[in-house]
Amino acid sequence: MPAERRARHVPRPLSQRATRPFDSAEEAWFWFQRARLNRAEGARLAADPLATARPCDPDDIVRAVRRLAHANVLERRHLRVLDRHGRRLTPPDARLPEEKADAALWDEALDRLTMPLRTKGIVA
Template sequence: MARERYAGCVLSDQPTESFATAEDAWLWFIRCRLAREEGARFGAGRGDVARPCEPDDIAREVGRLYRGRILRPAHLKVLDIFGRRLTPPDPWSGDSPVDARLWDEALDRLSTPLKRKGIVS
């Protein structure tokens, strides 16, 4: 039996605004994850901007890409480290050029499925 395709759910009455880039979506996801770790609870329609997904949708997509060996452990490590800093790696400020390359690769590989689902425009 074929799997059903992703069909976004209505999270609020507000019109949704997709993310401009996969980097924006990733940093939003990390901010949500950090807030959740500090005890915040999420609900539809509470933010300033309605998004076309929940933070867990991005986490599931990253997990799917990892299980499919599209993202490697090095990609996940860089996404986590620089996501927690809430800024991409910058080789000019002392970050490793390898980290910057892994960051770009990971977000490039993540952008296609997020665009397909309407999370990134």
């Protein structure tokens, strides 16, 4: 009797095209939020052949945020601001009195997120 072959797990590449990192953590965050909103609406995340190939999956960004939150680098208030303005797909406007505090937290959160994303090659 022939021996059974074991199936090997080979990770599938994210893209066959050259990838381009995001210019900033903010750009990566909004890309993640758009992907999250599309998933919530039931869209399948098939790659758009005309879109720029990215060096990560949206889940890579959320994992980086979770690691920072677990290490208390990002606090609840940072996460609330990232979520609130991420869902709106627009950063807080520091010129508006009601968004001034959010703008400061937004900048802090993205500043803290930049290095982990840069280390992974997600942000240039």
